[in-house]
Amino acid sequence: MASPKTTRYYELAKIGSYRNLEVKEKLVNPPKAHGVLVKVHAVSLQYRDLIVANGFYPAGTIPDKLVPCSDMAGEILALGEGVTNWKVGDRVCANFVLDHVYGDTNLAIQQTSMGGQAHGVLTQYRTFPAHSLVKFPEFFSYEEASTLPAAALTAYNSLHGPTRVRAGDYVLVLGTGGVSIFGLQLALASGAIVIVTSSSDEKLKIASRLGAQHIINYNKVPDWDQEVLRITNGVGVDHVLEVGGQGTLTRSINAVRMAGYIHIIGFVSKESSDINIVGRTIRKGIILRGIQIGSVSQFRDMVRLIIANPEKTRPVIDKTFSFDNVLDAFAYLESQKHVGKIVIKVAQQSLN
The missing domain is CATH 3.40.50.720 (NAD(P)-binding Rossmann-like Domain)
Structure with missing residues (x-):
């Protein structure tokens, strides 16, 4: 698959309301050393996304023109120099906190929390550190897998x-x-x-x-x-x-x-x-x-538990929205009518 030249993404033009989200476009840069370029297929919403956008997030400084959301699933398109543990085509999630690999967190690690202290995943393509990625169960769709990084x-x-x-x-x-x-x-x-x-x-x-x-x-x-x-x-x-x-x-x-x-x-x-x-x-x-979500190591352990109990642990998705209807997805999250998760399908077509 040829690497994309541009990516469409959402940014929060102004803190105060999710209705300030705007669609933008920028160039896609190839992954740097130890980085991985991922095509984002699906993003799931969580309550934190709402309070960040509305200006009620109690922790840390929010970057200007924040790219929101922390939870995604996608496929690897390209590998940076030095990446040996992944291959093109692997289906992955990125950990909520990119640099929380194992053990306890700290202030520096917390600054890599996507969709809050760091830019997030509501974009068609994004690079991630190779150490932040986790392979999700093969029997999950991208939409199902996108619910894992924070909620699960x-x-x-x-x-x-x-x-x-x-x-x-x-x-x-x-x-x-x-x-x-x-x-x-x-x-x-x-x-x-x-x-x-x-x-x-x-x-x-x-x-x-x-x-x-x-x-x-x-x-x-x-x-x-x-x-x-x-x-x-x-x-x-x-x-x-x-x-x-x-x-x-x-x-x-x-x-x-x-x-x-x-x-x-x-x-x-x-x-x-x-x-x-x-x-x-x-x-x-x-x-x-x-509880501050969890580490990459815990994520991998959780995937093993899910694989061992596939029927009991299938993600519950209440409703799925298109990438063009992100504001409707946030409005539905705000209504609190949902049971389980709300998902945004980012890619035009999914492999599953």
């Missing part, structure tokens, strides 16, 4: 971090967004018992079809933490995937067992609380763990 890896890092989820553990998943659905799937693949909360009975039906053993509509059961304790015979859950933030954290603390893990992932809840979180955390010996 965040859930995997939560459940397979310092203390791995074990068969028979109770896992509480808040909501039915991208991270939450992957949390449900990966927990089930590890043999856990999963409780899912949502304000929508329709969304909870989908969670049940995916295998959730217990579901709670928190509009109908406002004291959902007490229902979790009832389900677990008063003990509490081993792990909580906490995506709500301040508005849900106090109930998550009530619902987790002593010395259990609460994995702090997001802050989508619009509620607030003045409960003494510190005191309750100390009293129960809870581990509050902030």
Whole structure:
């Protein structure tokens, strides 16, 4: 395949609204040493993309005229000098944080977080460092694979971090967004018992079809933490995937067992609380763990788990949009009507 001369891409002309996204075009440069040129087939959206565009992202400096989004899947078109572990035609994802290869992160590594501190992937072609790439399961389409870098890896890092989820553990998943659905799937693949909360009975039906053993509509059961304790015979859950933030954290603390893990992932809840979180955390010996996606090494381990459990871990894609309808995709993300992931099909034609 001949290397492209130009690429169309989106840039955020001004922070404040995703409606400030504009389509631009620029030349495609060949990959430098240890770099790889990739044709982007699909990009998936996450909540972070929305708050970055709208000006509510709490971490780091955003580059001018940001190219948004962090999650992609594509095929390798060209290799830079010194790249020996990839070949043209390989189907890959780039890690959310390009330089987080293994171990703990640091400030320098964080500056390579795409779609936030660094330019992202909402483009037809892009070069990546060879060390940032991961081959995704062969039986996944590009659209499915594009959901893995942030949502799936965040859930995997939560459940397979310092203390791995074990068969028979109770896992509480808040909501039915991208991270939450992957949390449900990966927990089930590890043999856990999963409780899912949502304000929508329709969304909870989908969670049940995916295998959730217990579901709670928190509009109908406002004291959902007490229902979790009832389900677990008063003990509490081993792990909580906490995506709500301040508005849900106090109930998550009530619902987790002593010395259990609460994995702090997001802050989508619009509620607030003045409960003494510190005191309750100390009293129960809870581990509050902030999650910053994951490393390339963890990404590879996650792919192995997915390959071993193909039926339980198939990505749930709510809706797919074309590259020309990116604003509609962001509007749908903002509506929070989706279950699972929203995907933008970048390439005109996909190989799968």
